[in-house]
Amino acid sequence: MKQSRFNAKAKLLSAVAIGAVSIATLMPMQSASANSEIRFMSWAWQDTHIAVLKSQVAAWNKANPSSPVKLELVDEAGLYTQLSTGFLAGTAPDVIDTESAAALQYAKSGYLYNLAKDMRYLQKEINPGIWTTVNYKARMFGVPWMIEQYMVVANVDLFKKLGVPVPKYTDSLTWDELRALAKKVTTADSPGIGAGLGSAAKLTMVMGPTVGAKYYTGITTGRKANLVQKAPELEVVRNFAEMIQVDKSMASKYVSSSPQTDFLTGKLPLWFTKNSLANTIDLQSNINYQYLPMISGSGGAKQAPTAGIYSVSAQSKQIKNSVKFVKFLMEAQNLAEANIAVGGSIPGTTSGQAAVKAIKKDANWQFLMNQGANLTTAPFLFVEQWEALKGSFQNPQARLLYSGKITLAEYKKAIQDGWNGLR
Amino acid sequence: MKTLRVIGTIFFTIFFGLPLFWLVATSLKQEIQIGGSDLIWFPAKPDWANYSEAVGRSGILVAAWNSLWLSTVSAFVTTVVTAPAAYLVAQSRGWFSKATTGWVLSSQVFPSLLTVFPLFLIYVKIGLFNSFIGAIILYVIFNLPFCLWLQRGFVKNVPSEILEAGRIDGASGLKVLRYVVFPLILPGSIVVFIYAFINTWNNFLVATVFLQGGEKQTLTTQLARFIGTEGLGLFGPFAAATVLSVIPTLLLFIVLQRKFTANLVSGAVKS
Structure with a gap:
């Protein structure tokens, strides 16, 4: 009897609890984001970069006490999760430090404020190719603060030891010359050149314009783009594959391990890498290094990188102050500090590049900053299926190619099949 | 049979121990020794700088504290809620028990x-959103179904x-x-407390979506x-930092495991 009375009580309590939760769920309450603070979300992860952002935010807050900025640091995956949920619920941060290719999805949905009018004063300072990269259907969804190119860096002492002269900054360097050079510095102990080949699809496509690769034709801003895989589009991939299998100047081990350590420990003569690793070489080793001239093929020396951008949420209640804060971040000195802290990326504006040159007098840094003109719009950037094709097909198939498990023809077929499946 | 058991134990230890060993070894390597093509099992000269860098990283101690108390409170609430709920589900007959167990199962x-x-x-x-109470409610909700089933088994064993x-x-x-x-x-x-604590401690999804902003982040x-x-x-x-983050759960397990075994014996009854 008592047992059944207890069960009845428990059932009643459960019903009350469920009811309370249901009522609480339906009660409209004030949103959490209704304050005057500007929320600035960044995926900065290096300590040096975080320190610079903190000091810039502190400087802003001191000068603008009525519109304080709060820096929120998140990891890369967390950034996009928080943006996706935030835009949906109206709680997205006001200013976002993100990457142009990834931000495009939010720009297409109209979540990012059109900065075109506000940033017009910077247009003459920003490379036209990069300017196009951060615009979608005449709306500027972000202002580029950092650009990363791919470069080849040489261990000067190792070259001396091998009796091979390092090409000067002013020389030219074609793909064939690079391959010949890599062969020359290959020894029994070490391959001549290393590149991180685990996820190298972006690298090969950023370098594509140097050989006149187009990758896509048709309307590349929608789902109707056509994939192109002719000789130029396969040339960079072919070069890497032949360096491994024909020239034997690159090791297939770099499909699963980074050449960074081999270079920083003085074993590897040449390292194909991003420009933002200059600081890594400076800080982590005593390597006497020099950048090789930019690789120039039938299409010239221009590369098609994506850009690190500052965007403003279209949902922000403080768009005016947020834009003002972005303008502050885009000031030459602030850009220089941030790009040096990142490791040696190129500031988005010419004044930012000049500011880095004024701080970093070293010849390698001067050469790095001179590459701001060698840029063009990424031909793949606006193609909707690009990210999926890259992640699901280009990277894994390239790994198989570089490991000698498939031929270039098989690679080409697999990419075409993958593309057909995605359309 | 004994040989088979020894082989099984060795395999089991290697399977679970190797990643842990590799993690500890990596934490003692210099940045330059990590990720290279030369295999370094354990650095000849362990470098403790990674630990000072991990602890010194902005926000990590606040995040560790947030994780600790959020996990403790969530595990406590889960344990307190689970016991009577499991008793009720185990003892009830008829539609309520069936509906509850069915619903809990389908939610999984x-x-x-x-x-x-x-x-x-x-x-x-x-x-x-962005409140600790909100996060605790979610942690409890996510922990509850499995814990309820777990505790139901213990209640059913009571004669x-x-x-x-x-x-x-x-x-x-x-x-x-x-x-x-x-x-x-x-x-x-x-068992429920340990499970709920570890589950909350390791949870990434709730923390990343529902606790935004620097001072509310978890480990x-x-x-x-x-x-x-x-x-x-x-x-x-x-x-x-990962090695350090394992310590609280390890300590909790060591402390509560003894209690668990002791109670398991003392709680044994003859029907």
């Missing part, structure tokens, strides 16, 4: 990612004669629960920030 079919967006929208609407004896002695249902059932299912409560979201873009990252400090 959906991946938690599926519920995140609707929950997020609800949370923003009712003002629980009905003991419960009957309590009732014959004039104890109400609540008293039976308080003085008879709770002590007997203490091992189950400990899992802070650990993710050691990894940068395109495969780059501070792998040494990341490994060191």
Whole structure:
């Protein structure tokens, strides 16, 4: 009897609890984001970069006490999760430090404020190719603060030891010359050149314009783009594959391990890498290094990188102050500090590049900053299926190619099949 | 048979121990020794700099504290809620028991990612977004179904004669629960607490979606920030911070495991 009375009580309590939760769920309450603070979300992860952002935010807050900025640091995956949920619920941060290719999805949905009018004063300072990269259907969804190119860096002492002269900054360097050079510095102990080949699809496509690769034709801003895989589009991939299998100047081990350590420990003569690793070489080793001239093929020396951008949420209640804060971040000195802290990326504006040159007098840094003109719009950037094709097909198939498990023809077929499946 | 058992134990130890060993070894390597093509099992000169860098990283101690108390409170609430609920489900007959167990089971079919967006929208609407209380409610909700099933098994093992004896002695249902059932299912409560604590401690999804903003981050979201873009990252400090993050759960397990075994024996009854 008592047992059944207890069960009845428990059932009643459960019903009350469920009811309370249901009522609480339906009660409209004030949103959490209704304050005057500007929320600035960044995926900065290096300590040096975080320190610079903190000091810039502190400087802003001191000068603008009525519109304080709060820096929120998140990891890369967390950034996009928080943006996706935030835009949906109206709680997205006001200013976002993100990457142009990834931000495009939010720009297409109209979540990012059109900065075109506000940033017009910077247009003459920003490379036209990069300017196009951060615009979608005449709306500027972000202002580029950092650009990363791919470069080849040489261990000067190792070259001396091998009796091979390092090409000067002013020389030219074609793909064939690079391959010949890599062969020359290959020894029994070490391959001549290393590149991180685990996820190298972006690298090969950023370098594509140097050989006149187009990758896509048709309307590349929608789902109707056509994939192109002719000789130029396969040339960079072919070069890497032949360096491994024909020239034997690159090791297939770099499909699963980074050449960074081999270079920083003085074993590897040449390292194909991003420009933002200059600081890594400076800080982590005593390597006497020099950048090789930019690789120039039938299409010239221009590369098609994506850009690190500052965007403003279209949902922000403080768009005016947020834009003002972005303008502050885009000031030459602030850009220089941030790009040096990142490791040696190129500031988005010419004044930012000049500011880095004024701080970093070293010849390698001067050469790095001179590459701001060698840029063009990424031909793949606006193609909707690009990210999926890259992640699901280009990277894994390239790994198989570089490991000698498939031929270039098989690679080409697999990419075409993958593309057909995605359309 | 004994040889087979030894081989099995060795395999088991290697399978679970090797990643842990590799993590500790990585935490003691210099950045330059990590990720290279030369295999270094353990650095000849262990470098403790990664630990100081991990601890010194902005926000990590606050995040560790947030994780600790959030996990403790969530595990406690889960344990407290689970015991009576499991008793009720185990003892009830008829539609209520069937409906409850069926509902709990079916809730496990959906991946938690599926519920995140609707929950997020609800949370923003009712003002629980970016609040610790909101996060605790979610942690408890996510822990509850499995813990309920776990605890239900322990309650079912309590002989009905003991419960009957309590009732014959004039104890109400609540008293039976308080003085008879709770002590007997203490091992189950400990298991539930450990499970809920570890599950909350390791949870990334709730922390990253529902606790935005620097001062509310937990250890899992802070650990993710050691990894940068395109495969780059501070792998040494990341490994060191991960090693440190394992310590509280390890300690909890060591402390409660003894209690668990002791209670398991003392709670044993003959029907």
